[in-house]
Amino acid sequence: MTTTSRIGILLALLALVLSTQHQPAGAQAAPRQLRIAVGIDADTLDPISQTTTTVINMVDYIYEPLVDAEYVERPGEIAPKLATRWQISRDGLQYTFTLRSGVTFHDGTPLNAAAVKFSLERLLDPRNRVPNRHLYAAIQSVDVVNDTTVRLTLRQPSPLLLANLGGNTAAILSPAAVQRAGDRFGVAPAGAGTGPYMFKEWRRGEGITVERNPRYWGTRPTFEEVLFRVVPDAGTRLTQLLAGDVHMAMLPPAPDVRNLRRNERVRVVEAATDRTIFLVLNNQWGPFRDVRVRQAMNYAINKKAILASVLFDLGTVAVSPCPPMMFGGVPVAADGWPYNPIRAKQLLAEAGYPDGFEVNFFTPTGRYIQDFQFAQAIASQLRNVGVRANVSTMDWPSYVAMILTPPDRTRIQMIVLGWAWPVLDCDGALYGQFHSSSHPPTGLGPAYYKNDRVDDLLVRGRNEVDPERRKAIYREAQQLIWNDAPWVFLWTQKWYVATVRNLEGVRILPIEKWDTSKATWRP
Amino acid sequence: MSSLSHYVLRRVGLALPTLFGVTLVIFLMVRLIPGDPARIIAGVQASDEEVTRIRRELGVDRPIAVQYARFVGRMLRGDLGLSAVTRAPVLEEIGLRLRPTGLLALSSTVVATAVGLAAGIVSATRQYSVLDYLVMTVALCGVSIPVFWLGIMLMLVFSVHLHWLPAGGYGGAAHFVLPTLTLAAFSIAIIARMTRSSLLETFNQDYVRTARAKGVRRPAVILRHALKNALIPIITVVGLQFGVLLGGAILTETTFAWPGMGRLLVNAITARDYPVIQGVVLTFAVVFTVVNLAVDLLYAYVDPRIHYG
Numbered sequence: 001m002t003t004t005s006r007i008g009i010l011l012a013l014l015a016l017v018l019s020t021q022h023q024p025a026g027a028q029a030a031p032r033q034l035r036i037a038v039g040i041d042a043d044t045l046d047p048i049s050q051t052t053t054t055v056i057n058m059v060d061y062i063y064e065p066l067v068d069a070e071y072v073e074r075p076g077e078i079a080p081k082l083a084t085r086w087q088i089s090r091d092g093l094q095y096t097f098t099l100r101s102g103v104t105f106h107d108g109t110p111l112n113a114a115a116v117k118f119s120l121e122r123l124l125d126p127r128n129r130v131p132n133r134h135l136y137a138a139i140q141s142v143d144v145v146n147d148t149t150v151r152l153t154l155r156q157p158s159p160l161l162l163a164n165l166g167g168n169t170a171a172i173l174s175p176a177a178v179q180r181a182g183d184r185f186g187v188a189p190a191g192a193g194t195g196p197y198m199f200k201e202w203r204r205g206e207g208i209t210v211e212r213n214p215r216y217w218g219t220r221p222t223f224e225e226v227l228f229r230v231v232p233d234a235g236t237r238l239t240q241l242l243a244g245d246v247h248m249a250m251l252p253p254a255p256d257v258r259n260l261r262r263n264e265r266v267r268v269v270e271a272a273t274d275r276t277i278f279l280v281l282n283n284q285w286g287p288f289r290d291v292r293v294r295q296a297m298n299y300a301i302n303k304k305a306i307l308a309s310v311l312f313d314l315g316t317v318a319v320s321p322c323p324p325m326m327f328g329g330v331p332v333a334a335d336g337w338p339y340n341p342i343r344a345k346q347l348l349a350e351a352g353y354p355d356g357f358e359v360n361f362f363t364p365t366g367r368y369i370q371d372f373q374f375a376q377a378i379a380s381q382l383r384n385v386g387v388r389a390n391v392s393t394m395d396w397p398s399y400v401a402m403i404l405t406p407p408d409r410t411r412i413q414m415i416v417l418g419w420a421w422p423v424l425d426c427d428g429a430l431y432g433q434f435h436s437s438s439h440p441p442t443g444l445g446p447a448y449y450k451n452d453r454v455d456d457l458l459v460r461g462r463n464e465v466d467p468e469r470r471k472a473i474y475r476e477a478q479q480l481i482w483n484d485a486p487w488v489f490l491w492t493q494k495w496y497v498a499t500v501r502n503l504e505g506v507r508i509l510p511i512e513k514w515d516t517s518k519a520t521w522r523p
Numbered sequence: 524m525s526s527l528s529h530y531v532l533r534r535v536g537l538a539l540p541t542l543f544g545v546t547l548v549i550f551l552m553v554r555l556i557p558g559d560p561a562r563i564i565a566g567v568q569a570s571d572e573e574v575t576r577i578r579r580e581l582g583v584d585r586p587i588a589v590q591y592a593r594f595v596g597r598m599l600r601g602d603l604g605l606s607a608v609t610r611a612p613v614l615e616e617i618g619l620r621l622r623p624t625g626l627l628a629l630s631s632t633v634v635a636t637a638v639g640l641a642a643g644i645v646s647a648t649r650q651y652s653v654l655d656y657l658v659m660t661v662a663l664c665g666v667s668i669p670v671f672w673l674g675i676m677l678m679l680v681f682s683v684h685l686h687w688l689p690a691g692g693y694g695g696a697a698h699f700v701l702p703t704l705t706l707a708a709f710s711i712a713i714i715a716r717m718t719r720s721s722l723l724e725t726f727n728q729d730y731v732r733t734a735r736a737k738g739v740r741r742p743a744v745i746l747r748h749a750l751k752n753a754l755i756p757i758i759t760v761v762g763l764q765f766g767v768l769l770g771g772a773i774l775t776e777t778t779f780a781w782p783g784m785g786r787l788l789v790n791a792i793t794a795r796d797y798p799v800i801q802g803v804v805l806t807f808a809v810v811f812t813v814v815n816l817a818v819d820l821l822y823a824y825v826d827p828r829i830h831y832g
Contacts, residue, residue: 037780041790043564043608051566129577129610131569187611204609204619205782206693229692231780235675236691240780243682243690397558397795400567404559421568432568444567 030521069166092157105174107191275420328426328474356386624783635710643718665712762818
């Protein structure tokens with residue numbers, strides 16, 4: 001290669017580089033397209049098959065359910081969405097919904113009672129893949145009363161049905177659009193929703209684009225398009241934000257959050273969620289059979305210190321088995337379980353372990369904020385009271401397989417776990433972890449906790465329709481569980497995104513979602 | 524039939540049982556790692572019935588021998604099945620990802636070969652000079668720097684501070700620069716070192732001395748006489764590096780949000796999406812086999828003494 005041709009190539013490369021030069025984020029007019037870096041790609045865009053919060057978060061731009069579970073201003077309250085009114089019969093077995101008039105689907109067909117019947121029956125049809133169908137098990141039939149009225153008949157009263165209908169698993173879809181898409185509906189759901197944005201394109205592995213719905217019945221969003229760009233690496237998401245390639249990044253690396261909070265070009269939006277992080281103690285294994293040992297474990301760990309130094313304040317100390325933001329949640333201990341290593345040692349000695357014991361301690365890596373790191377901090381604190389915890393980790397599918405092992409064969413002695421529920425109600429927080437029917441392999445409560453009174457309360461809470469009586473039931477259950485200490489109660493995790501300064505009004509919902517519906521751009 | 528096409532046919536014939544073996548190994552391996560695909564797909568909060576239903580839908584409730592027979596039967600008909608997660612055909616999933624990965628591996632191979640050869644030649648012709656030490660030190664760094672770290676550093680410099688290049692993502696030519704450099708770094712180093720040592724070896728040969736003695740100019744001696752004879756081991760390394768690039772793509776693609784095969788594979792493994800894992804590994808195996816064959820054929824082209832028959 002001659003020197004001149006070499007220089008020519010270099011110049012060409014340089015020109016190429018300069019031609020794509022990006023403006024730094026900042027002094028810009030409102031972009032036509034809002035770009036959001038998300039950590040994962042969707043598996044399917046079919047609302048009924050959803051399992052992952054971040055994917056549902058994207059699906060939320062396109063679809064709407066009958067009612068809206070309000071999460072920020074009045075958590076737990078049910079607001080109108082595609083239904084403007086609803087009536088519940090006195091026996092709690094019939095729900096009659098009046099539909100919003102003048103709403104059309106993205107394909108131009110009108111929203112009517114037949115579409116609601118189609119959508120809910122599709123959700124209940126056992127031939128379709130609906131991982132969370134059990135949330136709607138109470139529905140027996142869906143009937144069209146007239147064009148704008150639908151009636152649901154229930155098998156038994158269900159205090160949670162309305163809240164469950166408030167998620168987009170129960171989105172109302174255009175029957176014509178679903179039929180047109182056929183088998184491709186999961187990957188190209190064109191025209192099926194009523195939401196503020198319409199599906200435009202899904203380039204798998206790259207991103208999903210939605211465009212503004214010109215006929216939207218509600219408030220028009222600011223941005224003409226939204227691109228969800230798939231960026232699996234947290235560090236890269238942050239880099240793209242700082243480089244001005246995206247306007248918002250979900251979950252940048254936790255260790256960077258402290259600096260980001262001080263960065264004046266960036267805004268960190270963070271909020272508490274209902275995800276409790278805890279240590280499962282196998283209540284049927286060795287020392288943990290003794291409630292005093294389990295309490296000692298709770299006393300031995302300094303939650304506040306770990307939150308400040310390992311989690312960068314991305315959590316709040318747990319004050320109850322059910323976070324107080326949920327329906328029925330009450331703080332059992334205002335500051336969480338107190339840190340008191342002396343008391344811990346006393347209790348261990350009383351239980352017959354004055355020199356502590358050895359325990360296998362598993363944690364996932366990258367599933368919860370700083371999980372592997374805080375597990376090591378916990379292990380070192382436990383050492384101070386004589387408990388020798390051997391930390392090890394594994395990938396998530398293996399972890400789930402470990403959790404789902406029956407008690408006689410389980411390897412679990414102590415593990416890190418997080419639990420959250422998309423409906424802010426204590427039933428979701430408690431039943432799947434503390435009712436004895438939730439023991440693996442049929443459930444996901446690997447503490448193998450059993451308290452007959454708690455079992456009874458949790459079943460009653462599921463069937464009681466009166467809100468005040470439900471609250472009383474959950475108050476008692478939380479108290480009992482807290483004192484039985486089947487877990488080491490650690491903290492509830494925050495959820496956070498980082499945005500460029502110009503983007504205002506982004507909110508974090510306590511169910512680990514972002515919300516840009518009220519977002520605006522300030523140049 | 525010429526002996527060359529005979530040779531190619533025989534090599535392809537030999538490759539088939541290899542690929543078959545690969546499918547068996549990968550089939551068994553993914554099933555040996557713990558984790559139930561149905562449970563992962565359904566999510567931890569799904570009911571047991573739904574998990575059972577999905578298990579039946581995926582066919583993973585059948586004995587492994589039956590599953591394997593089905594897989595091979597389908598594969599022979601050119602059908603790799605449906606992704607357990609997206610339920611789109613595996614061939615479609617791979618088709619969407621093959622191009623980004625292929626282009627990236629190709630651009631990296633070109634860059635790695637060009638830069639590696641040049642650096643190796645410079646180094647060899649100026650053995651023990653400052654330049655030689657410099658090139659070899661940089662090469663040592665290239666071999667040792669982890670891909671994800673290098674990727675993030677390049678992004679910090681060229682995207683965040685200089686705003687010259689996009690920080691990851693797939694698109695036009697500008698999107699290729701940083702991932703290509705990141706991915707090529709390791710191979711540049713390997714090729715440079717191999718070129719240097721291979722060239723130095725030929726420098727001591729009689730024909731090089733003869734060429735010099737009869738007055739051939741230095742560049743011509745190096746390029747026409749020495750390099751040509753040093754090429755065989757270099758080609759071998761370049762061929763192997765192509766495979767390394769496919770593997771390295773897994774990390775590079777994650778760092779640069781590149782929608783390629785590497786990430787498809789990682790996601791499939793974390794989701795225990797058996798059909799996709801099998802399909803991707805099979806594709807990698809096919810590509811690797813083809814590249815190896817191409818390298819073997821190149822030997823004959825480069826060195827007329829080599830005959831296939």
